[in-house]
Amino acid sequence: MGWYRALADGGPATPAELVARAGGAERYAREWLEQQASFGILTVEDGRFTLPAGAAEVLTDERSLSYLAPLARMFGAAAIQLPGLLEAYRTGGGVGWAAYGTDMRESQADMNRPWFSTMLPDALAGVADLHAMLGRPGARIADIGCGGGWSTIALAKAYPLARLEGVDIDAPSVELARRNAAEAGVADRVTFHHGDAAGLEAGGYDAGFAFECVHDMPRPVEVLAAIRRAVAPGAPVVIMDEAVQDAFQAPGDEVERLMYGFSLLICLPDGMAHQPSAGTGTVMRPATLKGYAQDAGFADLEILPIEDFGFWRFYRLTH
Incomplete structure (x- = not known):
């Protein structure tokens, strides 16, 4: 879906902001964001979800030795x-x-x-x-x-x-x-x-x-x-x-x-x-x-x- 990359490149987002950047259905985006935050992959503050730098490297940096996506x-x-x-x-x-x-x-x-x-x-x-x-x-x-x-x-x-x-x-x-x-x-x-x-x-x-x-x-x-x-x-x-x-x-x-x-x-x-x-x-x-x-x-x-x-x-x- 490109959602990880949209968070890495664009910074914190609400579900609506995420789908505005990368497409998709807002209801599914909300469920996914909450699930990712519940696992500790994302952080959340005031309804906006953030992909921390360490997780961004593993999930989006195609040239990193830590890339596992x-x-x-x-x-x-x-x-x-x-x-x-x-x-x-x-x-x-x-x-x-x-x-x-x-x-x-x-x-x-x-x-x-x-x-x-x-x-x-x-x-x-x-x-x-x-x-x-x-x-x-x-x-x-x-x-x-x-x-x-x-x-x-x-x-x-x-x-x-x-x-x-x-x-x-x-x-x-x-x-x-x-x-x-x-x-x-x-x-x-x-x-x-x-x-x-x-x-x-x-x-x-x-x-x-x-x-x-x-x-x-x-x-x-x-x-x-x-x-x-x-x-x-x-x-x-x-x-x-x-x-x-x-x-x-x-x-x-x-x-x-x-x-x-x-x-x-x-x-x-x-x-x-x-x-x-x-x-x-x-x-x-x-x-x-x-x-x-x-x-x-x-x-x-x-x-x-x-x-x-x-x-x-x-x-x-x-x-």
Whole structure:
């Protein structure tokens, strides 16, 4: 509805003032404002409701690392699919990414955007040899499973001498990535393709990245093998995925609990929708990824010294 943003941009409002700014029905606006105030998200004085600065950052600042508003769209998109999820749990089938629709696709991109835009350049700059390679004039970099393109765009901005290619199997995500790249002013150095890693030019890339997507893939070994073929001999292959524990333990920590929640509703059903499937799920532990990498022909993996990067861990696959 844009009501949070109307309060953040325009200041305190009565229900009538809020709908005058952002539209909607006044009776529903009053109920919503009172509910939000009852939770302590909004404050109220003399009948006018205020969105405090801290809450405004979490709910409206698209560039803040604290931005969490997209989670509402994400869980809403999953809730719509509950009948399909129930059937998948009964039969062993799945619910594919395309079925979750625009809310899921855009919320995923919006959640990751501030981390890629704000943190990724410095994170990679802290790995000296990787940073040097990416900064070489004419370096050709592939971003597999690019989604809305924010990881590709961040790499392009951090390494202006490189050329970036993003690839994703979800056609609407590719179109979203193209629009985002154009708006970010990097479309002259970034291209996006609808397809999978098997379509990448053999030996044509100086580096390959896969950001938060390997755990979703029904056939991760095949994809990793395709990435290995696509990069030059010895070229870096970097996987960013969830920073879960090395082994299952109960009770789990907060990251573990959150990731199992995503897995139950989204990631595992997505992976299971395309058979045969590895059925990885969001909680992909380091040993699992290492097994996939070795089966794909890589020698080993190492955890890169990148810390405090949200819920994620960076791996480099060696070959």
